[in-house]
Amino acid sequence: MGRATNSSSSSIDSSNHFAFSSTGASSSSSQRDLSTDLRLGLSISTSHPYAREQPSDWPPMKPLFVQALAEEENECNSATFYVKVYMDGIPIGRKLDLLAHESYYDMIRTLEHMFNTNIIWAEAEVDGDHYEKYHVLTYEDKEGDWMMVGDVPWEMFLSAVTRLKITKC
Amino acid sequence: MSWGSRKTINMNYFPDEVLEHVFDFITSHKDRNSVSLVCKSWYKIERYSRQRVFIGNCYSISPERLIARFPGLKSLTLKGKPHFADFNLVPYNWGGFVDPWIKALAESRIGLEELKLKRMMVSDDSLELLSKSFVNFKSLVLVSCEGFSTDGLAAIAANCRFLRELDLQENDVDDHRSHWLSCFHESCTSLVSLNFACLRGEINFVALERLVARSPNLKSLKLNRSVPLDTLQKLLIQAPQLVDLGIGSYVHDPYSETYEKLKSAIQRCKSIRSLSGFLEVAPRCMSAIYPICANLTFLNLSYALGLHGNELTKLIQHCRKLQRLWILDCIGDKGLGVVASTCKELQELRVFPSDPYGAENAAVTEEGLVLISAGCPKLNSLLYFCQQMTNAALITVAKNCPNFIRFRLATFDPIKPDPVTNQPLDEGFGAIVQSCKGLKRLSLSGLLTDQVFLYIGMYAEQLEMLSIAFAGDSDKGMLYVLNGCKKLRKLEIRDCPFGNAALLEDVGKYETMRSLWMSSCEVTLGGCKTLAEKMPSLSVEIIDESEQMMDFSFDDRQKVERMYLYRTLVGHRNDAPDCVWIL
Numbered sequence: 001m002g003r004a005t006n007s008s009s010s011s012i013d014s015s016n017h018f019a020f021s022s023t024g025a026s027s028s029s030s031q032r033d034l035s036t037d038l039r040l041g042l043s044i045s046t047s048h049p050y051a052r053e054q055p056s057d058w059p060p061m062k063p064l065f066v067q068a069l070a071e072e073e074n075e076c077n078s079a080t081f082y083v084k085v086y087m088d089g090i091p092i093g094r095k096l097d098l099l100a101h102e103s104y105y106d107m108i109r110t111l112e113h114m115f116n117t118n119i120i121w122a123e124a125e126v127d128g129d130h131y132e133k134y135h136v137l138t139y140e141d142k143e144g145d146w147m148m149v150g151d152v153p154w155e156m157f158l159s160a161v162t163r164l165k166i167t168k169c
Numbered sequence: 170m171s172w173g174s175r176k177t178i179n180m181n182y183f184p185d186e187v188l189e190h191v192f193d194f195i196t197s198h199k200d201r202n203s204v205s206l207v208c209k210s211w212y213k214i215e216r217y218s219r220q221r222v223f224i225g226n227c228y229s230i231s232p233e234r235l236i237a238r239f240p241g242l243k244s245l246t247l248k249g250k251p252h253f254a255d256f257n258l259v260p261y262n263w264g265g266f267v268d269p270w271i272k273a274l275a276e277s278r279i280g281l282e283e284l285k286l287k288r289m290m291v292s293d294d295s296l297e298l299l300s301k302s303f304v305n306f307k308s309l310v311l312v313s314c315e316g317f318s319t320d321g322l323a324a325i326a327a328n329c330r331f332l333r334e335l336d337l338q339e340n341d342v343d344d345h346r347s348h349w350l351s352c353f354h355e356s357c358t359s360l361v362s363l364n365f366a367c368l369r370g371e372i373n374f375v376a377l378e379r380l381v382a383r384s385p386n387l388k389s390l391k392l393n394r395s396v397p398l399d400t401l402q403k404l405l406i407q408a409p410q411l412v413d414l415g416i417g418s419y420v421h422d423p424y425s426e427t428y429e430k431l432k433s434a435i436q437r438c439k440s441i442r443s444l445s446g447f448l449e450v451a452p453r454c455m456s457a458i459y460p461i462c463a464n465l466t467f468l469n470l471s472y473a474l475g476l477h478g479n480e481l482t483k484l485i486q487h488c489r490k491l492q493r494l495w496i497l498d499c500i501g502d503k504g505l506g507v508v509a510s511t512c513k514e515l516q517e518l519r520v521f522p523s524d525p526y527g528a529e530n531a532a533v534t535e536e537g538l539v540l541i542s543a544g545c546p547k548l549n550s551l552l553y554f555c556q557q558m559t560n561a562a563l564i565t566v567a568k569n570c571p572n573f574i575r576f577r578l579a580t581f582d583p584i585k586p587d588p589v590t591n592q593p594l595d596e597g598f599g600a601i602v603q604s605c606k607g608l609k610r611l612s613l614s615g616l617l618t619d620q621v622f623l624y625i626g627m628y629a630e631q632l633e634m635l636s637i638a639f640a641g642d643s644d645k646g647m648l649y650v651l652n653g654c655k656k657l658r659k660l661e662i663r664d665c666p667f668g669n670a671a672l673l674e675d676v677g678k679y680e681t682m683r684s685l686w687m688s689s690c691e692v693t694l695g696g697c698k699t700l701a702e703k704m705p706s707l708s709v710e711i712i713d714e715s716e717q718m719m720d721f722s723f724d725d726r727q728k729v730e731r732m733y734l735y736r737t738l739v740g741h742r743n744d745a746p747d748c749v750w751i752l
Contacts, residue, residue, distance in 0.1 A: 060579060068474060
């Protein structure tokens with residue numbers, strides 16, 4: 001491999017930098033592609049004559065750790081988890097990808113949009129005089145029980161939920 | 170020492186037993202080695218009384234010579250592959266096989282009790298032979314090893330009746346579903362330390378519970394990912410005397426009975442000083458851990474990928490006595506500020522990258538390091554993966570923390586200059602080596618010229634290990650180091666413009682060192698051949714996985730992909746694979 005032929009002076013041409021560092025004009029999606037390539041150990045060719053191959057083994061990390069990082073990454077990115085959602089009075093249900101959301105707040109926002117209503121869940125603040133405008137969000141867990149959404153940590157909810165139901169107050 | 174007119178006392182008038190007793194107090198390997206060099210009689214007494222031997226390069230000596238010299242050997246440490254093997258720069262089958270060592274020891278009369286291996290190839294057969302050959306075998310520690318499976322562990326468990334320690338650190342172990350934990354005999358009650366955190370497969374929970382229940386001396390227990398919370402809670406109830414705990418899976422419902430039981434079990438573990446693991450973790454459940462944080466001296470969250478910045482900071486705020494902290498960079502610079510204001514006893518900090526190829530704002534920068542240096546004056550050991558570093562920061566760190574023994578920095582872009590001044594980081598690292606007079610280990614990163622090596626050669630008088638990557642401009646850089654660092658033992662270089670002139674200037678230097686690694690540099694085959702010719706006491710290995718190795722179609726003028734050389738007393742090894750050519 002060997003080093004790029006640049007002198008040690010202070011004026012460093014930004015094109016000698018790795019494409020994924022510093023000024024980062026690239027969008028996050030192309031950064032993601034680069035990182036996959038890096039992890040696969042492929043070298044990235046660029047059009048600039050002085051740019052050199054990206055090292056596939058930098059920064060220096062132990063293989064077990066790299067594996068753990070990759071597994072965590074896969075868990076976050078590639079999975080989808082669609083559950084059925086029914087609303088009281090509407091026979092046709094919808095489907096929601098829970099893994100596309102990061103938290104209860106995120107999911108509630110999507111549901112309120114989907115069903116055009118205000119949703120009560122464990123952390124909702126309710127205006128006492130207007131109950132009839134609200135719907136309660138519940139979920140069925142792996143044991144077949146119907147529980148109010150929001151009591152357990154988000155990740156725990158994801159592992160327990162099988163379907164959602166929005167019922168009138 | 171001058172006695173003036175008094176008669177000089179000759180130590181050799183003392184009977185051997187007295188000298189032996191004196192030598193008993195000398196435990197460090199270096200000191201015992203020095204003792205053995207004084208005279209023939211001291212050499213003899215020392216070698217018969219030596220019980221612990223450390224061999225930093227398994228190819229520097231043979232098992233036969235080891236056994237011949239130290240018949241009283243009880244504890245052996247062996248290291249195999251060079252350090253850069255950790256970063257996939259060494260082929261899997263390069264070498265470092267423990268098999269011939271165990272065979273030779275088994276055939277001898279050595280009563281081996283402890284074996285510690287690092288970066289070695291271990292087979293199930295050799296583990297089985299080990300387990301059956303030494304009646305008093307007590308301790309097996311495997312670090313970054315591979316080539317074995319849970320079958321080998323089953324043999325150790327089944328046959329080592331007095332086993333005290335089975336410590337598996339970051340090994341690549343094949344899972345054969347061997348129920349190895351069930352192989353521990355019912356009469357085996359001597360376990361002090363059990364670490365299987367790196368195992369990927371399932372284990373028998375009931376067998377584990379029963380093992381822990383019958384091990385009253387158990388002080389260190391590190392679980393793997395498969396152990397659920399329910400089991401953890403039961404284990405803690407059986408072993409409240411634990412000093413060192415590694416939690417595997419930490420996912421639970423904070424409203425469940427199991428969680429309540431866990432909370433009270435943890436509270437009873439008043440001796441825990443060291444905590445690690447959290448290989449799988451549900452956030453917002455860490456408060457159960459807070460009660461034991463006040464006494465923690467070592468916290469290792471480097472694999473706790475499920476914990477995010479806030480949780481990390483909240484946890485650390487409870488850990489006022491922390492001396493060693495291994496953490497992920499999602500803690501952020503601000504989080505490191507919290508560490509700096511909380512952990513005044515901190516000696517060692519390691520910050521690992523949680524997202525090395527991703528968005529820039531996930532990482533730590535020079536700011537976090539400066540905060541740490543200001544708040545933790547006892548800091549002497551650092552491993553820091555960061556987005557960027559500045560000279561000003563390094564100069565400040567050098568001033569705040571003159572006690573560094575180990576200083577390792579890795580910027581995500583290996584040739585990134587100081588982002589503020591656009592200068593190389595020569596001055597910053599120069600300040601570090603000048604200020605830290607006891608520095609033994611250094612890893613450099615960022616844009617670096619020959620100048621930094623001038624500083625290293627000039628000031629790093631105690632330096633024993635140096636790791637260089639993508640640095641320097643010319644042979645001068647490497648020469649500054651070789652000429653200046655008198656105590657240098659291990660030098661590893663990758664992707665630097667150092668060539669034959671530097672390699673060949675002082676060939677005798679390599680006999681004073683354990684090893685030299687150079688990869689993707691300017692050194693040619695001809696240069697390596699010349700070196701090998703001049704220094705028969707060195708083994709010069711060329712590692713090349715291309716087809717040229719098969720065809721022997723090499724030209725002396727060709728640059729060598731990877732070269733690894735080391736001093737040896739036993740000539741060239743005979744177990745090298747095809748991709749290794751020993752000159």
